[in-house]
Amino acid sequence: SQQGEEDPQALSIQEGENATMNCSYKTSINNLQWYRQNSGRGLVHLILIRSNEREKHSGRLRVTLDTSKKSSSLLITASRAADTASYFCVDNDMRFGAGTRLTVKP
Amino acid sequence: EAGVTQFPSHSVIEKGQTVTLRCDPISGHDNLYWYRRVMGKEIKFLLHFVKESKQDESGMPNNRFLAERTGGTYSTLKVQPAELEDSGVYFCASSLRAGWVYNEQFFGPGTRLTVL
Structure with a gap:
């Protein structure tokens, strides 16, 4: 499987609900980053979590990292229609996962 | 401050x-990266410039791809001759410092290339 593989591939929720996306990776990391890509736009950096951190918050975003399981999760709370985008995790070897396509319905 | 810009936004050939795709990094960013996302697949690293020098071109798929960064400012990525499997979105990114470890890369909007 791919380095930085996201799960699920696609997620559809109602506005106001929480969205959780998971990412698994294979090799050791120094950090993991999450990016978002809105349709027709470039990638926007969301959050970076270092290998010695277990959880990090930024606004409505919460990222967790479990190095023993080589996995990370991105939680978006109180989702909004504007959160509709593809979300990618990226390891420190610049390898991207396939991404999770999130659709938030108004 | 202007972000990373790419031209054209779409190309059908x-x-x-x-x-030839062009990328203008953020002013003052010595590091410039090219990535591409082939339809339905993950984004893959192509190469990394530090100023005008190619630091890492391990991701370049084959010799039909040629990247340049004359003068260490903007960069071009030429595909010649284009093949069907080259279709996808090509992203450019720049960063102030090298490396991915604790350094954020700023991405451009991408160029969507369609080869018919």
Whole structure:
């Protein structure tokens, strides 16, 4: 499987609900980053979590990292229609996962 | 401050033709990266410039791809001759410092390339 593989591939929720996306990776990391890509736009950096951190918050975003399981999760709370985008995790070897396509319905 | 810009935003060409993509990084960013996302697949690293020098071009798929960064400012990525499997979105990114470890890369909007 791919380095930085996201799960699920696609997620559809109602506005106001929480969205959780998971990412698994294979090799050791120094950090993991999450990016978002809105349709027709470039990638926007969301959050970076270092290998010695277990959880990090930024606004409505919460990222967790479990190095023993080589996995990370991105939680978006109180989702909004504007959160509709593809979300990618990226390891420190610049390898991207396939991404999770999130659709938030108004 | 202007972000990373890419030109064109879309390009539709026929197989065998040549296409040149351009990326203008954020002013002052010595590091410039090219990535591409082939339809339905993950984003893959192509290469990394530090100023005008190619620091890492391990991701370049084959010799039909040529990247340049004359003068260490903007960069071009030429595909010649283009093949059907080259279709996808090509992203450019720049960063102030090298490396991915604790350094954020700023991405451009991408160029969508369609090869017919």
